[in-house]
Amino acid sequence: MRLLVEGLHAGYGGREVVSAVDLVAEPGSVTAIVGPNGCGKSTLLRCVARLHTPAAGRVTVDGADVWRRAPRHVARDLALLPQSPTAPEAITVAGLVAHGRHPHQGLFRQWSREDEAAAREALAATGVAELAGRRVDRLSGGQRQRCWLAMILAQDTPVVLLDEPTSALDLGHQVEVLSLIRKIARKRNRTVVMVVHDLAAAARYADRLIAMRDGRVAAEGAPADVLTSGLVKRLYGVEADILSAPGDGSPVVVARPDVDATTSSLSN
Amino acid sequence: MRPPDSLALRLGSRSVLLPKRATVVALSIVVLLLLATAASVAVGNGRTVGWRAVEALLGGQSPFARRTVFDYRLPRVIAGAAAGAALGLAGCLTQTLARNRLATPDLVGVGDGATVGVLVTVLGSATASIGAWWAGPLGAVGAAVLVVAVAGGLGTAGYRVLVVGLALSVTIDAFTDLVLARQPVDVARSVWGWTIGNLNARGYPNAWPVMLGLAVLIPLALPASRKLNVLRFGDDTAAALGVVPARWRLYALAVAVGLAGLAVGVGGPLAFVAMAAPILATRLAGAARVPVVTAALTGALLVVCADTLGRAFGPVEVPVGVLASLLGGPFLLWVLLSGKDSS
Amino acid sequence: MLAVLPVPLLITGCLASLLIGGGDVGPGAAVNHLLGGLDDAHVAMVVDTLRLPRTLAALVVGGGLGLAGALLQSVTRNPLAETGLLGVNAGAALAVVAGIALLSLDGGTAQLVLALGGALAASTLVLVIAAFKGGTSPLRLVLAGAALSATFRGATAYLLTRDSAGYDRYRFWVLGSLSGVTTRMVVQVLPIVVLAAVIAAALVRPMSALSLGDDVAAGLGHRPGRVRVAAAVAVTLLTGASVALAGPVAFLGLLAPYLARAVVGPRTGALLWLSTMGGGLVMILADLGSRLIVRPYEAPVSILLAVVGGPVLIWLVRSNRTMTLGPGTAA
Numbered sequence: 001m002r003l004l005v006e007g008l009h010a011g012y013g014g015r016e017v018v019s020a021v022d023l024v025a026e027p028g029s030v031t032a033i034v035g036p037n038g039c040g041k042s043t044l045l046r047c048v049a050r051l052h053t054p055a056a057g058r059v060t061v062d063g064a065d066v067w068r069r070a071p072r073h074v075a076r077d078l079a080l081l082p083q084s085p086t087a088p089e090a091i092t093v094a095g096l097v098a099h100g101r102h103p104h105q106g107l108f109r110q111w112s113r114e115d116e117a118a119a120r121e122a123l124a125a126t127g128v129a130e131l132a133g134r135r136v137d138r139l140s141g142g143q144r145q146r147c148w149l150a151m152i153l154a155q156d157t158p159v160v161l162l163d164e165p166t167s168a169l170d171l172g173h174q175v176e177v178l179s180l181i182r183k184i185a186r187k188r189n190r191t192v193v194m195v196v197h198d199l200a201a202a203a204r205y206a207d208r209l210i211a212m213r214d215g216r217v218a219a220e221g222a223p224a225d226v227l228t229s230g231l232v233k234r235l236y237g238v239e240a241d242i243l244s245a246p247g248d249g250s251p252v253v254v255a256r257p258d259v260d261a262t263t264s265s266l267s268n
Numbered sequence: 269m270r271p272p273d274s275l276a277l278r279l280g281s282r283s284v285l286l287p288k289r290a291t292v293v294a295l296s297i298v299v300l301l302l303l304a305t306a307a308s309v310a311v312g313n314g315r316t317v318g319w320r321a322v323e324a325l326l327g328g329q330s331p332f333a334r335r336t337v338f339d340y341r342l343p344r345v346i347a348g349a350a351a352g353a354a355l356g357l358a359g360c361l362t363q364t365l366a367r368n369r370l371a372t373p374d375l376v377g378v379g380d381g382a383t384v385g386v387l388v389t390v391l392g393s394a395t396a397s398i399g400a401w402w403a404g405p406l407g408a409v410g411a412a413v414l415v416v417a418v419a420g421g422l423g424t425a426g427y428r429v430l431v432v433g434l435a436l437s438v439t440i441d442a443f444t445d446l447v448l449a450r451q452p453v454d455v456a457r458s459v460w461g462w463t464i465g466n467l468n469a470r471g472y473p474n475a476w477p478v479m480l481g482l483a484v485l486i487p488l489a490l491p492a493s494r495k496l497n498v499l500r501f502g503d504d505t506a507a508a509l510g511v512v513p514a515r516w517r518l519y520a521l522a523v524a525v526g527l528a529g530l531a532v533g534v535g536g537p538l539a540f541v542a543m544a545a546p547i548l549a550t551r552l553a554g555a556a557r558v559p560v561v562t563a564a565l566t567g568a569l570l571v572v573c574a575d576t577l578g579r580a581f582g583p584v585e586v587p588v589g590v591l592a593s594l595l596g597g598p599f600l601l602w603v604l605l606s607g608k609d610s611s
Numbered sequence: 612m613l614a615v616l617p618v619p620l621l622i623t624g625c626l627a628s629l630l631i632g633g634g635d636v637g638p639g640a641a642v643n644h645l646l647g648g649l650d651d652a653h654v655a656m657v658v659d660t661l662r663l664p665r666t667l668a669a670l671v672v673g674g675g676l677g678l679a680g681a682l683l684q685s686v687t688r689n690p691l692a693e694t695g696l697l698g699v700n701a702g703a704a705l706a707v708v709a710g711i712a713l714l715s716l717d718g719g720t721a722q723l724v725l726a727l728g729g730a731l732a733a734s735t736l737v738l739v740i741a742a743f744k745g746g747t748s749p750l751r752l753v754l755a756g757a758a759l760s761a762t763f764r765g766a767t768a769y770l771l772t773r774d775s776a777g778y779d780r781y782r783f784w785v786l787g788s789l790s791g792v793t794t795r796m797v798v799q800v801l802p803i804v805v806l807a808a809v810i811a812a813a814l815v816r817p818m819s820a821l822s823l824g825d826d827v828a829a830g831l832g833h834r835p836g837r838v839r840v841a842a843a844v845a846v847t848l849l850t851g852a853s854v855a856l857a858g859p860v861a862f863l864g865l866l867a868p869y870l871a872r873a874v875v876g877p878r879t880g881a882l883l884w885l886s887t888m889g890g891g892l893v894m895i896l897a898d899l900g901s902r903l904i905v906r907p908y909e910a911p912v913s914i915l916l917a918v919v920g921g922p923v924l925i926w927l928v929r930s931n932r933t934m935t936l937g938p939g940t941a942a
Binding site: 439589594 | 766
């Protein structure tokens with residue numbers, strides 16, 4: 001399903017944090033929202049996920065306005081993995097993943113065959129099936145994040161939103177999780193939108209990049225087209241070179257060290 | 269795959285998930301409750317004690333014995349069990365929605381509101397010593413509504429509600445103490461006797477309102493418990509799964525206050541039951557989900573046992589509230605010392 | 612500057628307490644007596660044996676509870692931590708009731724000693740239990756205190772159900788009042804209060820560090836467990852002394868720190884100082900009020916505190932959006 005954001009304005013108190021943002025995300029693609037701290041990217045995602053009420057604008061999934069529908073029904077179309085999610089203590093992986101089926105369940109439909117199948121599939125797809133009986137709080141960071149992804153998968157929604165899914169992970173686990181995310185988008189034709197801290201990772205794994213600064217969209221398009229030194233300078237105030245990765249040619253951002261530090265020996 | 273700790277029962281398109289450990293525990297507690305009822309009925313003054321009482325319960329013995337059991341002792345046990353179940357359930361809901369093991373319905377002024385209600389009806393009438401059955405619940409609900417309204421809603425951390433509840437509690441306590449100090453000592457004593465939690469002379473008239481309330485509120489509590497299970501994940505994840513946190517918290521609190529108010533109307537404020545029963549239930553049934561049914565059963569068992577003990581030693585009865593505190597304190601300490609008590 | 616402001620207010624309050632009141636002794640006569648100019652036995656009696664002890668006691672009890680409340684809230688990082696939390700009030704009540712029921716006591720030094728002893732014993736027990744098999748984390752302190760308080764309250768209720776005469780005396784003691792306090796009693800508890808104040812002063816810097824979190828504090832060279840124990844000891848001494856003098860006055864220990872925090876924010880040293888001063892001032896005013904409002908009778912001071920303090924606290928909480936006590940989970 002197609003995710004469409006039109007003219008979104010949102011803020012806290014009197015301060016506007018997201019201004020006139022438009023966004024389109026198509027099924028089968030990964031859209032990454034990047035930008036400096038405080039640019040409004042998390043707020044934008046939260047508005048889309050119905051966690052924050054926008055001041056103006058519309059968010060539609062497959063043409064239906066998410067703010068006009070009951071939360072339970074929206075949860076069947078839209079899933080969100082928040083930043084640093086918390087799980088209740090002592091919950092097992094299987095228990096965690098099972099909770100993802102909640103939007104499809106009811107008081108007398110507590111575990112249907114579809115629920116069983118979806119949970120099983122999710123565990124297999126994320127590669128955590130052997131961990132099913134273990135406690136989530138005893139797993140490593142990478143394993144935990146994969147379990148959360150399994151829960152999102154089990155929720156079986158056409159649109160998947162992720163808020164900084166790899167911030168706390170080391171390089172190996174980052175790659176693992178981002179590859180998984182891309183696989184989910186492609187193989188299951190999902191619309192994936194993620195807020196990512198790491199510009200390089202975004203460039204590598206996303207099909208579309210949306211760069212934000214001060215609440216507005218500064219640039220959008222394919223990473224190769226959009227990622228320029230000029231954009232990096234505008235977003236982060238840092239001089240950088242954009243190189244081409246060997247292999248697939250995706251853009252690699254390399255920041256230049258601070259000019260003063262290297263020229264100190266040349267001063268006067 | 270399904271959660272490995274549960275059994276899925278299906279009938280057509282309907283399905284129910286039965287957590288294995290919790291179900292076994294619940295069934296065991298039901299058995300214990302029946303035994304405790306028999307024991308409770310067997311304790312008392314006069315000739316119908318011990319085995320004679322149990323036989324009377326099962327239909328044997330003399331009509332007099334049966335009357336003693338069925339008209340005097342059993343109603344009290346049932347009233348106590350119903351109150352305990354209501355308190356256990358209320359405590360479970362409150363602790364889960366506040367994410368705090370110390371959270372009881374008392375924090376929004378339920379116990380104190382009930383006391384005021386009872387005081388008003390006792391002082392307003394010439395002969396009453398227990399107060400009208402509706403006085404407690406009405407006062408309790410009134411106090412809770414006042415607290416939530418003054419605090420301006422529940423908020424996400426519930427911190428404001430707790431402070432306002434505490435302020436209200438202290439104020440009401442002060443007034444109650446003042447009024448009690450002004451009354452003739454026998455009136456004061458009987459009201460005070462009510463405030464420490466007492467099942468003395470409770471009969472079917474006391475039990476019916478609670479049981480009716482339970483019959484209505486327990487079915488209302490079940491959907492709340494499913495949502496609360498999801499709420500344990502934190503507000504963001506819960507909202508993403510389609511559970512609106514604020515709405516369900518308020519709903520759960522309303523059900524909890526209703527239950528606690530009814531329970532207080534029967535036996536007075538038995539605060540510890542609402543705190544201890546859910547903690548005990550979690551220990552027994554496992555921490556994987558919110559132990560709604562187990563907490564209710566545990567609460568019932570605690571009250572029946574405490575009441576039985578209170579009557580078992582000597583001719584003068586020890587009020588059930590006193591025993592609940594005396595036993596509840598060390599119990600809480602045991603939980604504290606033996607457990608993984610994560611902060 | 613803010614630190615100095617409470618002092619003249621406090622002095623004014625003390626003077627008001629000494630000069631105004633019942634017994635047909637007006638301000639003029641009281642001033643004359645204090646300056647040594649009057650030779651009237653009645654005036655001397657009213658001022659020296661009635662008003663002076665109450666004023667002193669109000670200072671000690673109010674200041675003590677204010678300080679104790681501030682210490683406790685800082686140390687447990689729990690905005691609901693009131694001075695009864697460590698089991699002090701419950702322990703004192705149990706001891707006093709035991710004295711009434713088993714020894715037929717009725718006020719006086721013996722009751723003072725019992726109250727203090729009960730308070731100290733209870734809170735020592737709480738500390739020991741909280742520290743047993745694991746550090747004294749804020750959560751454990753709160754849980755242990757709650758558990759023990761409940762047990763003591765149960766025991767107290769048990770004793771009272773057996774002794775109706777005892778209940779009659781208990782229901783007046785539990786109201787909390789400064790009447791019947793003698794200067795000698797105040798002097799007897801003064802060393803305890805001073806000791807606690809010294810401990811508190813020494814804890815200002817460690818507690819400031821502690822409010823940044825245990826790890827940060829440890830990194831700065833402090834020992835969080837010990838700081839908490841020391842603070843708990845100070846709280847016990849202060850609260851025990853207050854209960855011994857005036858009976859259970861629970862609200863002040865909660866209200867004074869909130870008032871102080873609304874003025875100076877979470878700066879530990881200023882908070883402790885202002886909370887102490889504020890507590891003393893509030894207590895003096897409350898006591899004065901209790902003597903004036905229903906002349907010639909006395910309104911119990913706990914009512915006044917609750918009726919006035921309750922709305923104030925509620926207003927504070929509603930108007931103040933960020934009232935954090937520092938990082939870390941509230942118990």
